[in-house]
Amino acid sequence: MIVLPGLPRTVKQVIVPPIKCQGIKTKLVKFILSNVSWNGKGRWIEPFLGSGVVLFNVQPERALVNDINPHIIRLYQMIYDGSLSPEEVRKYLTAEGKKLLVSGGDYYYAVRERFNKGGDPLDFIFLNRSCFNGIMRFNSKGEFNVPFCRKPDRFRQAYVTKIVNQISRIRKIMQGKDWAFRVGDWRDVLENVTQDDFVYLDPPYIGRHTDYYQQWSEDDAADLAMLARNLPCGFALSMWKENKYRLNPHIAYYWDGLVERTFTHFYHVGSTENLRNLMEEALLIKPGHEAGKVETTKAAKPVQLAFALHEQAG
Ligand SMILES: C[S@@+](CC[C@H](N)C(=O)[O-])C[C@H]1O[C@@H](n2cnc3c(N)ncnc32)[C@H](O)[C@@H]1O
CATH class of the missing domain: 1.10.1020.10 (Adenine-specific Methyltransferase, Domain 2)
Structure with a gap:
């Protein structure tokens, strides 16, 4: 099958990677690829690669991918x-x-x-x-x-x-492609980005994981929002928006003014089929780099965020 460069694209069958991780976007790949607009001429840049499911479905000619977890990157580098x-x-x-x-x-x-x-x-x-x-x-x-x-x-x-x-x-997807794999902090990957590149951001959730490779603080979130806004190219960021209990206050606080697309899915709680919770996921896109119709996010007042974060900690 020949994959045309660039996005948006309709994916019929999602390519599933050999490695699983928390926050894997297998269910969201079709949604992401159909909502982003990119000419495919530059590099696809993923500072938080994880399982690589988004990369393997975009299948760009040129890519720069990174993760702080060396095991993921070493494995994919060796297959490459x-x-x-x-x-x-x-x-x-x-x-x-x-x-x-x-x-x-x-x-x-x-x-x-x-x-x-x-x-x-x-x-x-x-x-x-x-x-x-x-x-x-x-x-x-x-x-x-x-x-x-x-x-x-x-x-x-x-x-x-x-x-x-x-x-x-x-391996077949990677063959003949110009892809670079890197282990390290996301910040280093956002240097020397050019206008034709596209950056897909999928950072860990704030305060959710105690895992060694999934630490993400308010300061990281603030840095990411600032650096992303200064990028010369398009970018999109995945973030959960709302679950049964609460709204994610970080979207309005850090990412106001971006184009917001949402996707709702159920996740199972335990092993029982009928115990399902609803989760709304957002894709926040730099204006001008979205596919189709435009809707933008609104800013939250900082006081609301402080309250929501206090609630979250309590
Ligand atoms: C939500 S996961 C990405 C999931 C991925 N999009 C997928 O679909 O599988 C976040 C990833 O960021 C990586 N990570 C955490 N902190 C990082 C940092 N400071 N710099 C680079 N990567 C980091 C984690 O190791 C993890 O693989």
Whole structure:
């Protein structure tokens, strides 16, 4: 399939990445790609790459992507430069899956310990795809600390094939493209941005995660709003807008005047089908870089924000 450069675009089938993380935008990819306008001539810049699901669906010719989590970037860099092949992943997961089947949790925790000493990208895939709830969490020492999903038969052949196919797919997408991968702070990636580039921002949620790689303060949020507004190119930012309990005050406080597009979805609470909560997600776009009809956000009074933040902390 030939993908035309630039956005907006209608995505029929979302490309799913081999790695899962908190805040993954798989459900929002179609919404994001259909609401952004970009000529595709410059670089697609993602300072907060995470799973890479947005990048793999945009499939830009040129990209600069970054994350503070070195494990994510190392894995994708190795797939990009061919130093890790889908076949190697199949061999590894098949062999390790057999050991998991025999020893269960004990083996999972042995791999976790090995990964926390050596940081092998193959062990990273193993843990990410067999940990509890498919989450990615690191403790204050930067060690992966998610427990086992308690399914010793996790790496059945069909599941291994699914992961290997996800890797083959992204490898094919990356081939021949001019993509640069970087580990570090988001600020460094926003230097030397040019007019034709487009920056997609998906920072961690303020105060939500205690994870080593997901720390995000009020100061970070304020810096990001200031730096983004000074970019010479288009940008879009993802942020949750409203859930069952409250409105996110940061949108109106930091991002007023941007074009706001919203998307509502349900998320499941626990394992029961009928326990569903509504979540509204916003995409805030620099005016002139939105696709279609225009609606802009309104500023909140600072006093309202202080109140809302106090409520949040309480
Ligand atoms: C909400 S997630 C991004 C999710 C991603 N868009 C996806 O769909 O999978 C935020 C990401 O920002 C990264 N991050 C946190 N602090 C950072 C920082 N100071 N600089 C760069 N990346 C950071 C985290 O490691 C995490 O992968």
